[in-house]
Amino acid sequence: MVTSTGLVGLKPGAERFVREPERKSSSFIDGVMALLERTEYRRCDTSEDREEIFHLRYRSYHAHGFVPETEGQIVKDDLDDLPNCYNFAVYIDKRLVSTVRLHQIDHDNPLGPVTKGFGDIMLPHIDDGETCINPSMLAADPDIAREYRALPYVSLRLVIAAYEYFHSTYCACLIRQEHTAFYRRIFGARQMSPERAYPPISIPLMLFGGICSKEFGPIVERFPFFLSTKSEQRLLFERPAPGQVAPLTVLPTAKYLLDAA
DSSP, X not given: OEETTEEOSOOTTOOOOXXXXXXXXXXHXXXXXXXXXXXXXXXXXXXXXXXXXXXXXXXXXXXXXXXXXXXXXXXOOGGGGSTTEEEEEEEETTEEEEEEEEEEEOSSSOOSHHHHHSHHHHHHHHHTTOOEEEEEEEEEOXXXXXXXXXHHHHHHHHHHHHHHHHTOSEEEEEEOGGGHHHXXXXXXXXXXXXXXXXXXXXXXXXXXXXXXXXXXHHHXXXXXXXXXXXXXXXXXXXXXXXXXXXXXXBOOOHHHHHHHO
């Protein structure tokens, strides 16, 4: 469980959920699955790709009044350059619509937004050998995001794929007060700390988190569009060997697992 002072529960190596989803259908699930059919993910490692998502962050955050106007019109920080950072662009119908950043935090790579802003809470768990997948910098194109009501699910699907790939102990993130209901419902997250300032975002953020192996099994069973194959996970997160080229885009695989169930 998650308490107001920290995380208590399963340790690294605890049994992960076994995904044997029942065939389910609803207008909501069908709608998200249909949107996934038009979706591609791109890990942004090149300067050009990174510049594009940094600009998208700025346009999204500036439109909502979270960052001031700047000449460069980008939002980035030193955490974008860490070896445990994975920046993704989400495309629908070949059009960039959103971006999300993930940090896989462990003893060898302890830095990420949750340890930078709430290190007093998170670092003792990392020092004990536990790990954390940390989503951040979620942003959507303010001009077209309203066209895709399921976009947050499509974008944050990468979080559960990352847990599956890295075998993370926890998922934790920094969120605004108005987003707490969404993260409670979708990821089973619980508040771990009162709000704190986190520059350059102009409003206070709070730490939310949960135990992946406890929370994500029921979530994937309820929302099967979060399913992903091992091959998709490798394409998303495996670093290419020297001389190898990373895939340009990665297609979601949830439908294949759902059809096989």
